[in-house]
Amino acid sequence: MSDLSKEIAKKSKSSFYYAFNLLPNEKRDAMNTVYAFCRETDDIVDEGNDPEEVKYERLKKWRIELENALVGHSGYSLLNKLGKTIVQFNIPLDPFFELLKGMEMDLRYKRYLSFDDLITYCYRVASTVGLMCIEIFGYKHKSTKDFAVNLGIALQLTNILRDIKKDFAKGRIYLPQQDLEKFGYSESDLLSNTYNANFVDLMVYETSRAQQYFDNATSCLDLDDKASMFAARAMQHIYHKLLEKIIDANYNVFQKNIKVNKIEKAGIALGVWAKYSLVY
Numbered sequence: 001m002s003d004l005s006k007e008i009a010k011k012s013k014s015s016f017y018y019a020f021n022l023l024p025n026e027k028r029d030a031m032n033t034v035y036a037f038c039r040e041t042d043d044i045v046d047e048g049n050d051p052e053e054v055k056y057e058r059l060k061k062w063r064i065e066l067e068n069a070l071v072g073h074s075g076y077s078l079l080n081k082l083g084k085t086i087v088q089f090n091i092p093l094d095p096f097f098e099l100l101k102g103m104e105m106d107l108r109y110k111r112y113l114s115f116d117d118l119i120t121y122c123y124r125v126a127s128t129v130g131l132m133c134i135e136i137f138g139y140k141h142k143s144t145k146d147f148a149v150n151l152g153i154a155l156q157l158t159n160i161l162r163d164i165k166k167d168f169a170k171g172r173i174y175l176p177q178q179d180l181e182k183f184g185y186s187e188s189d190l191l192s193n194t195y196n197a198n199f200v201d202l203m204v205y206e207t208s209r210a211q212q213y214f215d216n217a218t219s220c221l222d223l224d225d226k227a228s229m230f231a232a233r234a235m236q237h238i239y240h241k242l243l244e245k246i247i248d249a250n251y252n253v254f255q256k257n258i259k260v261n262k263i264e265k266a267g268i269a270l271g272v273w274a275k276y277s278l279v280y
């Protein structure tokens with residue numbers, strides 16, 4: 001199962017894979033298991049063209065199987081492996097079920113009225129993953145939980161800004177409706193991929209919010225925990241690089257394919273690891 005978990009992580013070409021590949025074997029295997037669970041959960045919602053009610057039933061079954069894995073045995077070997085990982089690293093259960101609630105939100109909601117509404121979504125689909133991960137990394141200070149929460153929100157906001165065009169093609173608008181109205185940018189503008197001054201002003205506003213959560217994450221991380229959090233810090237640097245690229249492209253996410261390539265990801269991860277390897 002560890003090989004399958006690793007394969008899921010590697011196949012995704014995710015920043016996750018590059019950031020966590022330098023962990024010691026036991027922790028890397030645990031991280032691959034957690035990532036595989038998160039990836040499979042996300043795919044229930046995002047993959048395929050089945051009606052949403054069918055996806056909702058699959059998600060409901062997935063939750064039941066997770067509960068089975070935690071109290072006995074599931075029909076899914078991945079969930080059984082996850083159950084053992086949860087026990088091994090004493091990971092709280094709440095983040096796993098909050099993640100499932102976040103996936104439900106993608107089936108229930110296609111729009112978010114306010115930024116507070118969006119933050120609830122970001123917490124559930126991203127901060128929860130961070131709260132799982134820090135238990136595997138190990139930490140001394142409770143403030144590291146605040147680091148995980150803020151970093152998860154920063155990463156998800158960055159994803160949302162990069163994927164505006166792709167998400168709208170799926171019928172989803174994550175940018176708060178109040179913000180669209182504030183900057184005079186309409187859904188019809190999104191439909192036509194309108195890149196204008198209003199859109200740039202909107203994106204300046206949203207990227208500054210994402211930057212604030214990156215800054216909040218950094219301020220929450222105690223010096224004593226920086227070494228054990230090197231993999232999370234690698235994720236932070238990779239995604240901050242992505243945010244910088246969005247800004248450098250003058251926010252034109254409609255016409256430019258903005259990404260951090262494999263070499264950049266690997267280089268960032270290796271650089272962060274090297275910085276902390278002497279004390280890890």
